[in-house]
Amino acid sequence: MRIDKYLWCVRYYKTRSIATQAIQKGHVTVNGQQAKASRDVFPGDKVTVRRDQINYILQVLDIPANRVGPKLVDIYRKDETPAEAFEHLELLKLSKAHYRATGTGRPTKKDRRDLDEYGMDFNDDEFDNE
Incomplete structure (x- = not known):
């Protein structure tokens, strides 16, 4: 799954276009490398998202089929933010x-x-x- 779609699916951004803009600005890295919106993410990847002056560190646990509800987000990611x-x-x-x-x-x-x-x-x- 594309990184912009993944971040939208796990509710880090309200729309995919906002997620894409954040990626283009350099606020998202995957496994320590700058990401492009079309980059695929796989289970086990570490994603760092800079939002609201906080660097969120996520580990991808699974790929959702579609956007998930707020209660189900923890099934697909593990938040390792200190x-x-x-x-x-x-x-x-x-x-x-x-x-x-x-x-x-x-x-x-x-x-x-x-x-x-x-x-x-x-x-x-x-x-x-x-």
């Missing part, structure tokens, strides 16, 4: 939320003035003495 990858994603989400809350929109004039005022607290004289 837990540290998911922890790293959580840290990224927390760090983004630290600077500005989601949904607050663009900074207002007041926000900009507050930032400028914060930057004015530093005295240039302190740095000139060195």
Whole structure:
């Protein structure tokens, strides 16, 4: 089975065209080699998929005949992604939320003035003495 169809069948991508685009961008490797969309996968192959800043590592267990339901995906692949990858994603989400809350929109004039005022607290004289 083609790698783009396999990734679509095991629900890593919503459509085959999205899977093909990801493969063309170089986000998918098979057994450590860059893949093309037409590359065939076989049971025992290791597939690495870069999605949402996580490198998912999959082992192909079997080839599905068609797209499978979410509960049946584990029959056809074994997910070997380390837990540290998911922890790293959580840290990224927390760090983004630290600077500005989601949904607050663009900074207002007041926000900009507050930032400028914060930057004015530093005295240039302190740095000139060195």
